[in-house]
Amino acid sequence: MLRGMAITLSLEGKTAIVTGGGRGIGKAITARLAEAGANVVIASRKLENLETTAAELADLGPRIVPVQCHVGEAEQIEALVSRTESEVGPVDIVVNNSATNLGQGSSLDATGAMLDKMMNVNVKAAMNLVHRVVPSMRERGGGSIINISSISGFQPQPGGLLYSFTKAGLNMLTRTWAREFGRWNVRVNGIAPGLIKTDFSRYFWDDEARRDKLVGDQPLQRLGQPSDIGFAAAYLASEEAAFMTGQTLVIDGGVLA
Ligand SMILES: NC(=O)c1ccc[n+]([C@@H]2O[C@H](COP(=O)([O-])OP(=O)(O)OC[C@H]3O[C@@H](n4cnc5c(N)ncnc54)[C@H](OP(=O)(O)O)[C@@H]3O)[C@@H](O)[C@H]2O)c1
16 A cells, blocks of 8 residues: 555654654654654753753654763663653663763774773663563554664774764664563664764864865765654654664764765
C-alpha cells in the first residue's frame, strides 16, 4: 500500500530522557521530540539552565521536565530513571547526548585520569542508563535508544585521541546493543554530527582562520547548527524508523563522504 501514507512522525504518549538536553544539540533534540508529542525529561548538571530551557520550550509539547543529574555518577542515573518513571511514565526513548572533552592536545599528553573521566561521561553513563531502562522496554514491547556520537568516532582526529576513542566505543555499543536487543524490539541507533556550532566545539569555530579552513574543506560549506541534528533524532525515535537499528547516521556536511 503506497498511497495514503502521509508522514505522521508522532511520539504522542511517549516518555523520553535526553541527557544534556538543556543546551546545544540536546536542546534541539528536546525541541523536536516535544513537538512530535513526547514528554521529555532533560538531565544534566546545571539545573538552572535546564529550567530555563524547559520554560523556553514549554509551549512546544506536553511536558518538559528538568532533572539535575551528573551522568557519570551511577546512583544519579538510577535516581533520574526512578523519578522519570514515577513522575512522568515508563521510559520509551533515551538519547545519550551528554559528553565531555578534556581538550585537544598531543596523544602523548593524554593521561589515564583524563581517559577515566571521559569514559565515565561519554560511555559508562550511556551504559548505566541503558542497563536501567532496557528491561522495562523489553517488558513493554520495545523502545528506542539514540547515542550521539561524532564523526571523530569514525575517523582519527589528531589531537583528539581520547574523544575519538570514547565515540568509537559508543559506536560499538550501538551496534552490539542493536544485535542483542533487536529481538525485544528495542532499537539502538546513533547520530554522528560533524562540526556543529555549540559551546562544545567553540575551539573549532571561534578562531576565524581555523573555522574557515575547516568549513572550506567541507562539501557543504557552512557550520552545522543544532537544528540540523534534532529532526534526525525524532525520526530515529519514531515508528517511521521501526525497521532501523544498529546504524549511526552521519550528519556532517559531507566530511566523511
Ligand atoms: N558540537 C559539535 O561540533 C559536535 C560534533 C560531534 C558530536 N557532538 C556531540 O554532541 C553531543 C552534544 O554536544 P553539544 O555540541 O551540544 O555540546 P554542549 O552544548 O556543550 O552540550 C553538552 C551537554 O552535555 C552536558 N554534560 C556535560 N557533562 C555532563 C555530565 N557529567 N553529566 C550530565 N550532563 C553533562 C552539558 O550540561 P551541563 O553542563 O549542565 O552538565 C550539556 O548539556 C555530545 O555528545 C558531543 O560529543 C558535538
